[in-house]
Amino acid sequence: MSAQVLFTALCHTDAYTLDGLDPEGLFPCILGHEAAGVVESVGEGVTSVSVGDHVIPCYQARSKAQKLLLNGRRVSQTTTDNTVLDPSSTSPPQAYCADLEAQPCKFCLHPKTNLCQSVRAWTGRGVMKADGASRFTLDGKPLFHFMGTSTFSEYTVVHEVSVAKVNPAAPLDKVCLLGCGISTGWGAVFNTAKVQAGNTVAVFGLGAVGLACIEAAVEAKASRIIAVDTNPDKFASARQWGATDCVNPKDSATAVQQVIVDMTDGGVDFSFECVGNVEVMRAALECCHKGWGESIIVGVAAAGQEIRTRPFQLVTGRVWRGTAFGGYKSRVAVPQLVDKYMSGATKLDSYITHNMKFSEINEAFDLLHAGKCLRVVLSL
Numbered sequence: 001m002s003a004q005v006l007f008t009a010l011c012h013t014d015a016y017t018l019d020g021l022d023p024e025g026l027f028p029c030i031l032g033h034e035a036a037g038v039v040e041s042v043g044e045g046v047t048s049v050s051v052g053d054h055v056i057p058c059y060q061a062r063s064k065a066q067k068l069l070l071n072g073r074r075v076s077q078t079t080t081d082n083t084v085l086d087p088s089s090t091s092p093p094q095a096y097c098a099d100l101e102a103q104p105c106k107f108c109l110h111p112k113t114n115l116c117q118s119v120r121a122w123t124g125r126g127v128m129k130a131d132g133a134s135r136f137t138l139d140g141k142p143l144f145h146f147m148g149t150s151t152f153s154e155y156t157v158v159h160e161v162s163v164a165k166v167n168p169a170a171p172l173d174k175v176c177l178l179g180c181g182i183s184t185g186w187g188a189v190f191n192t193a194k195v196q197a198g199n200t201v202a203v204f205g206l207g208a209v210g211l212a213c214i215e216a217a218v219e220a221k222a223s224r225i226i227a228v229d230t231n232p233d234k235f236a237s238a239r240q241w242g243a244t245d246c247v248n249p250k251d252s253a254t255a256v257q258q259v260i261v262d263m264t265d266g267g268v269d270f271s272f273e274c275v276g277n278v279e280v281m282r283a284a285l286e287c288c289h290k291g292w293g294e295s296i297i298v299g300v301a302a303a304g305q306e307i308r309t310r311p312f313q314l315v316t317g318r319v320w321r322g323t324a325f326g327g328y329k330s331r332v333a334v335p336q337l338v339d340k341y342m343s344g345a346t347k348l349d350s351y352i353t354h355n356m357k358f359s360e361i362n363e364a365f366d367l368l369h370a371g372k373c374l375r376v377v378l379s380l
Helices: 012-018 172-179 181-193 208-219 232-241 256-263 278-286 311-315 330-342 358-369
Strands: 002-009 034-041 054-057 136-138 141-143 155-157 163-165 200-204 224-228 245-247 270-273 294-297 319-322 352-357 375-379
Touching: 002 172, 012 358, 034 172, 054 172, 163 330, 172 181, 172 330, 172 352, 172 375, 181 208, 181 270, 181 294, 181 330, 200 208, 200 278, 208 224, 208 232, 224 232, 224 256, 232 245, 245 256, 256 278, 270 278, 278 294, 352 358, 358 375
Parallel strands: 200 224, 200 270, 224 245, 270 294, 294 319, 352 375
Antiparallel strands: 002 034, 002 155, 002 375, 034 054, 054 163, 136 141
16 A cells, blocks of 8 residues: 655664664665655555555554454454454454454464564565565666655555554644654553553663653653663753653763662662663663563664673573564554544653754754754654
């Protein structure tokens, strides 16, 4: 199906790939993955969206089922936020687009993951599943798709499984952010860590994703939220979002993980690494409490990087986890997140620090690299 992209935001993943750090980065390609637009046309067999629908592209795809069968048995399906989907319904929600009876996806059926594999092999190669080819060309030569979305374009072509139909009343220049970073931060807290009231939390990296973790931790009623960044200019925003403490690792000769352990009588219950730096990942793990502390890796490290710690850190009960798109099963969850925004229950608008024209994209990248923006939304 094709969609007219009306608004697209800049995410650090776009810059990360542009800088050659993505092990799957293919060039030439059309970047962009955090966006919103309107369906322009649909291909044969597309049933979950129609021309004119408002949609958010989803780099993390999501299959559907006309009949939910696993090992020959009809099953209930539960999203990562514990919403149970009725298997007896003859009209499944639009969130499902591939027939799991014909093409089983054990990832979509499993309640513990959102890593749908229905088109993953093709999006990783920058092509469409139908014929293994790209839909973009320049001077007669193919351009690769990026993350199955390629939203730095006035029009894009995506798999049906890679788009979520959303409330047409929602402002697309705002909810476009729900296609990646903000949802990832929220979901890391709600779905992956499952932070509970009274828990203590440390968030490493105070960009938009880190602030989204703080926002979610506040909603989960964490008792203490420690914001960690080497740029003290970000502390005002962290406190505005709800951080109770701010720590600059440069302010002490003591390793930041030990600083946090000392602050919290043994460490935090949960930490979130939102930088993509393997040394920060280690610090985030080692600031967790012995016996039960969990660290969630949210940031994406450069190609070839490896994480490390002393095995004793894990033997003594700490847990290292990762998360993609915050564990949200995209086509089910994104419309729900849009509805939550429409109810006024989020700080989504506050993440947008700049609105610019797409022709100003290079200036927008400069702001991103300089750490002078949270999210820049570009209008096409």
